[in-house]
Amino acid sequence: MKKTYKIEVDCANCALKMEEAAKKVEGVQGATVSFMTQKMKVEFTDSADEKAVMQNVRRACKKVEDDCEIFLE
Amino acid sequence: MTKKQKKVLYRIIAAAILMVVLAFMPVEGYLRFILYLIPYFIIGYDILRKAALGILHGEVFDENFLMAVATVGAMLLGVYNEAKGMEGEFAEGVAVMLFYQIGELFQAVAVGKSRRNISALMDIRPDYANIEDEEGNVEQVDPDEVEPGTVILVQPGEKIPIDGVVTEGNSTLNTSALTGESVPREVSTGEEVISGCVNISGLLRIRTTKEFGESTVSKILDLVENSSMKKARTENFITKFARYYTPAVCYSALALAVIPSVVNLMMGNPAGWSTWIIRALTFLVISCPCALVISIPLSFFGGIGGASACGILVKGSNYLEALAQTKYVVFDKTGTLTKGVFQVTEVHASPEFMENKAGSGEKAEAETEKAKVSGKILLELAAYVESYSNHPISRSLREAYGQEIDKAKVSSVEEIGGHGVTAMVNHHSVAAGNYRLMDSLGIACEKNVGVGTVIHIAVDGIYAGYILISDVVKEQSAEAIAALKAAGVKKTVMLTGDSAKTAEHVAGLLHVDEFRSELLPADKVEAVEGLLAQKGSRENLAFVGDGINDAPVLSRADIGVAMGALGSDAAIEAADIVLMDDNPMKLALAMRISRKCLRIVYENIVFALTVKAVCLVLGAFGIANMWIAIFADVGVMVLAVLNAVRCLKVKA
Numbered sequence: 001m002k003k004t005y006k007i008e009v010d011c012a013n014c015a016l017k018m019e020e021a022a023k024k025v026e027g028v029q030g031a032t033v034s035f036m037t038q039k040m041k042v043e044f045t046d047s048a049d050e051k052a053v054m055q056n057v058r059r060a061c062k063k064v065e066d067d068c069e070i071f072l073e
Numbered sequence: 074m075t076k077k078q079k080k081v082l083y084r085i086i087a088a089a090i091l092m093v094v095l096a097f098m099p100v101e102g103y104l105r106f107i108l109y110l111i112p113y114f115i116i117g118y119d120i121l122r123k124a125a126l127g128i129l130h131g132e133v134f135d136e137n138f139l140m141a142v143a144t145v146g147a148m149l150l151g152v153y154n155e156a157k158g159m160e161g162e163f164a165e166g167v168a169v170m171l172f173y174q175i176g177e178l179f180q181a182v183a184v185g186k187s188r189r190n191i192s193a194l195m196d197i198r199p200d201y202a203n204i205e206d207e208e209g210n211v212e213q214v215d216p217d218e219v220e221p222g223t224v225i226l227v228q229p230g231e232k233i234p235i236d237g238v239v240t241e242g243n244s245t246l247n248t249s250a251l252t253g254e255s256v257p258r259e260v261s262t263g264e265e266v267i268s269g270c271v272n273i274s275g276l277l278r279i280r281t282t283k284e285f286g287e288s289t290v291s292k293i294l295d296l297v298e299n300s301s302m303k304k305a306r307t308e309n310f311i312t313k314f315a316r317y318y319t320p321a322v323c324y325s326a327l328a329l330a331v332i333p334s335v336v337n338l339m340m341g342n343p344a345g346w347s348t349w350i351i352r353a354l355t356f357l358v359i360s361c362p363c364a365l366v367i368s369i370p371l372s373f374f375g376g377i378g379g380a381s382a383c384g385i386l387v388k389g390s391n392y393l394e395a396l397a398q399t400k401y402v403v404f405d406k407t408g409t410l411t412k413g414v415f416q417v418t419e420v421h422a423s424p425e426f427m428e429n430k431a432g433s434g435e436k437a438e439a440e441t442e443k444a445k446v447s448g449k450i451l452l453e454l455a456a457y458v459e460s461y462s463n464h465p466i467s468r469s470l471r472e473a474y475g476q477e478i479d480k481a482k483v484s485s486v487e488e489i490g491g492h493g494v495t496a497m498v499n500h501h502s503v504a505a506g507n508y509r510l511m512d513s514l515g516i517a518c519e520k521n522v523g524v525g526t527v528i529h530i531a532v533d534g535i536y537a538g539y540i541l542i543s544d545v546v547k548e549q550s551a552e553a554i555a556a557l558k559a560a561g562v563k564k565t566v567m568l569t570g571d572s573a574k575t576a577e578h579v580a581g582l583l584h585v586d587e588f589r590s591e592l593l594p595a596d597k598v599e600a601v602e603g604l605l606a607q608k609g610s611r612e613n614l615a616f617v618g619d620g621i622n623d624a625p626v627l628s629r630a631d632i633g634v635a636m637g638a639l640g641s642d643a644a645i646e647a648a649d650i651v652l653m654d655d656n657p658m659k660l661a662l663a664m665r666i667s668r669k670c671l672r673i674v675y676e677n678i679v680f681a682l683t684v685k686a687v688c689l690v691l692g693a694f695g696i697a698n699m700w701i702a703i704f705a706d707v708g709v710m711v712l713a714v715l716n717a718v719r720c721l722k723v724k725a
Binding site: 004010011013016032034035036037038039041063064066067 | 077119122123126130177180181188298299302304312315362366367370371374
């Protein structure tokens with residue numbers, strides 16, 4: 001399952017770091033961050049609970065880039 | 074400017090004023106240091122905080138860390154000098170931080186602006202839909218809330234928000250937002266319209282057939298927005314590069330700070346710690362990889378944006394990159410090089426069929442009359458058999474027949490790919506297709522009957538004659554082939570299911586290098602695979618089709634290009650690059666855009682790396698000071714961003 005989230009991040013390098021961090025979160029199959037469109041696309045593993053995983057993704061991203069934001073509806 | 078950016082701007086102004094004031098303040102010693110700490114923290118507190126957080130989280134080597142080390146180092150050096158009784162230099166550390174922030178701000182504003190420019194260019198998203206209630210009051214609603222089947226009102230000058238069918242009104246539509254060409258299109262009641270077109274002249278009432286999310290506009294926007302997610306090889310290279318580069322530079326800086334001083338000490342000379350530490354810090358400031366990391370995706374994004382304004386949708390940076398190295402272009406003939414508008418040019422009934430159908434005309438003078446009547450019947454049969462097919466050939470048959478088709482008369486339709494169609498029409502078994510179909514049914518037929526597509530028809534197992542249909546070559550096709558050649562394409566190949574004779578005729582007309590004829594859909598895949606095996610590893614093969622029944626080939630080629638995709642969802646899904654209108658010149662234009670974009674990307678890589686390398690060397694030898702370092706970082710980044718924005722400008 002894939003989902004796209006709106007994000008806010010200031011620099012391209014930070015976007016790369018967020019992508020790396022998101023990929024390492026459990027339950028995430030793959031992640032791509034587009035700095036240009038300010039969007040993050042996350043592919044979840046089959047059994048993952050998307051809401052819980054996204055909380056972790058957000059935490060992981062905050063860790064590498066302090067002032068980024070992922071908007072989870 | 075966003076709120077965040079404004080805040081940074083105020084901090085920059087405050088710090089700058091404080092610095093000027095401090096420069097004229099007659100204070101001495103450590104008090105001066107403490108006073109300089111005020112602007113230093115005003116301008117740099119967030120960087121220091123991020124650097125500290127980075128270290129805590131084990132993400133040590135980033136630009137915040139580089140800046141923090143460089144400036145803290147510079148400040149401490151001042152304290153050290155002060156302790157030795159000399160006058161310490163504190164302004165430099167603050168200035169480095171200040172200029173770094175100015176650079177960052179400039180970058181954020183420039184990137185944000187170009188991002189918005191590109192997005193605005195691609196923004197064909199309608200803001201509202203007009204719905205009329207029973208009393209005739211018009212209300213604007215979010216297009217997302219409109220259910221399929223609702224009648225919406227589109228006034229002149231407005232965008233059609235959702236795909237649908239015109240229920241009332243005549244108008245002219247401007248499709249330029251979708252195709253890049255402003256060729257007006259006439260629509261009237263009963264015709265399908267596509268969202269994203271602008272209504273020019275009359276009021277239209279449209280019954281929507283899709284949800285907003287499923288409409289053409291939404292699909293195109295999705296596609297373009299997601300395109301930057303598919304990263305080009307160059308982008309991946311830079312990502313990887315940055316991963317090794319930053320730590321490498323940090324260790325080099327550390328080495329630069331320590332080794333020469335230690336060597337000096339061992340040689341019995343004065344260590345000169347401060348000189349080497351300053352050089353190491355300069356080195357750190359120069360090394361920041363931002364210029365590359367930001368400018369490359371921005372270039373691709375600009376290229377994709379520029380292309381989409383011309384009606385060329387590129388589904389990913391990787392395809393834009395691959396397009397520049399295209400050496401082989403394979404065309405599907407029908408609908409790509411030719412208009413795909415077939416016209417019946419000849420109807421020829423066989424003598425037996427004439428006898429049967431036209432009744433037992435007694436006199437020979439009735440011969441021509443017989444031919445006319447039987448020809449008409451032949452065409453009717455053909456139109457009926459093909460009534461369920463959407464193939465351009467079938468459409469042209471129906472058009473030539475020109476009368477209402479009663480589909481109830483047709484049953485057990487069977488389409489045999491690459492052969493034709495068989496069906497029961499009015500209780501007769503009718504077969505219509507090429508000579509292969511006739512062969513497989515064991516019916517003898519004439520094989521060489523002229524240039525064009527030949528549809529042989531058999532009724533109840535007896536040969537009934539043929540219909541000749543010719544396709545019209547597009548005016549721009551020859552020019553497009555020549556332009557591709559000029560752009561460095563080695564070989565152009567045309568594939569077609571048509572007869573060798575037709576293929577040869579068209580190939581000669583257009584000067585394609587090679588053609589393969591009489592191919593079944595599966596043969597086309599094979600032909601493309603053959604060509605793929607021939608080409609070199611850094612050469613790419615593009616397949617151009619109309620996307621109607623060549624999805625397997627589109628996906629097999631390095632780059633699948635679908636043409637004339639306006640309103641064809643299947644083509645948009647299957648292809649990597651979508652040309653919204655059906656002008657083959659657009660492919661040459663797409664190649665030009667891709668080339669330009671790649672050139673800018675390489676320019677940026679080479680420019681940024683060269684300036685940095687030169688400055689690094691100068692820094693290591695102490696020739697470049699902090700100011701040059703700041704230019705090497707911020708200046709290069711800004712120039713690279715400005716260069717990247719050029720990708721957006723496309724000369725049609």
